[in-house]
Amino acid sequence: DTAVSQTPKYLVTQMGNDKSIKCEQNLGHDTMYWYKQDSKKFLKIMFSYNNKELIINETVPNRFSPKSPDKAHLNLHINSLELGDSAVYFCASSQVGESGLSYEQYFGPGTRLTVT
Amino acid sequence: GQNIDQPTEMTATEGAIVQINCTYQTSGFNGLFWYQQHAGEAPTFLSYNVLDGLEEKGRFSSFLSRSKGYSYLLLKELQMKDSASYLCAVRDSNYQLIWGAGTKLIIKP
Numbered sequence: 001d002t003a004v005s006q007t008p009k010y011l012v013t014q015m016g017n018d019k020s021i022k023c024e025q026n027l028g029h030d031t032m033y034w035y036k037q038d039s040k041k042f043l044k045i046m047f048s049y050n051n052k053e054l055i056i057n058e059t060v061p062n063r064f065s066p067k068s069p070d071k072a073h074l075n076l077h078i079n080s081l082e083l084g085d086s087a088v089y090f091c092a093s094s095q096v097g098e099s100g101l102s103y104e105q106y107f108g109p110g111t112r113l114t115v116t
Numbered sequence: 117g118q119n120i121d122q123p124t125e126m127t128a129t130e131g132a133i134v135q136i137n138c139t140y141q142t143s144g145f146n147g148l149f150w151y152q153q154h155a156g157e158a159p160t161f162l163s164y165n166v167l168d169g170l171e172e173k174g175r176f177s178s179f180l181s182r183s184k185g186y187s188y189l190l191l192k193e194l195q196m197k198d199s200a201s202y203l204c205a206v207r208d209s210n211y212q213l214i215w216g217a218g219t220k221l222i223i224k225p
Contacts, residue, residue, distance in 0.1 A: 040217065102207075103164075107159050107160070109157070110157075
């Protein structure tokens with residue numbers, strides 16, 4: 001059974017288009033995340049979200065927006081795609097313990113986005 | 117600013133032992149994680165340290181010294197499948213994870 005799934009796995013699109021990446025977790029976790037991993041393999045947090053709070057990395061352009069229809073899903077919508085958006089995008093989830101701290105994160109397989 | 121330093125790349129021999137270091141300077145500390153990432157795949161969790169000392173899990177061990185802002189991941193009895201990137205991540209005082217750029221480990225026969 002897949003714990004964290006993302007679709008699509010590959011996405012090739014042109015500059016200026018709007019696209020969405022879907023993420024679902026069947027782990028019953030409280031918190032979900034979106035990461036961007038560029039060609040240098042640096043993993044950059046974009047958003048973290050639980051049913052109470054959305055935390056946005058202030059360096060993320062407002063063309064990126066997370067949408068959560070329910071606790072198990074956190075989709076990423078991107079408007080007006082730019083060449084620099086080309087990267088691998090990972091969704092992840094984690095459980096929050098009684099102390100309020102999150103346990104380890106489980107990552108989806110990633111979506112390789114190529115903007116031409 | 118917040119910073120996590122790891123060597124960019126390391127090479128080791130199959131069957132040997134390798135130590136991957138991670139030093140951090142963050143606003144507060146609420147735990148340190150190590151993840152493994154094979155090429156083209158997602159990161160997977162390896163270990164977690166929040167108190168000083170050594171955590172052992174099979175062939176992998178992770179050490180933490182909070183006073184020195186230092187951790188290492190120790191891999192024993194290296195296998196070819198251990199060729200991957202190893203990512204160090206620190207949870208800061210705002211409970212946000214700060215990620216290092218990762219260390220690419222190359223295992224040679």
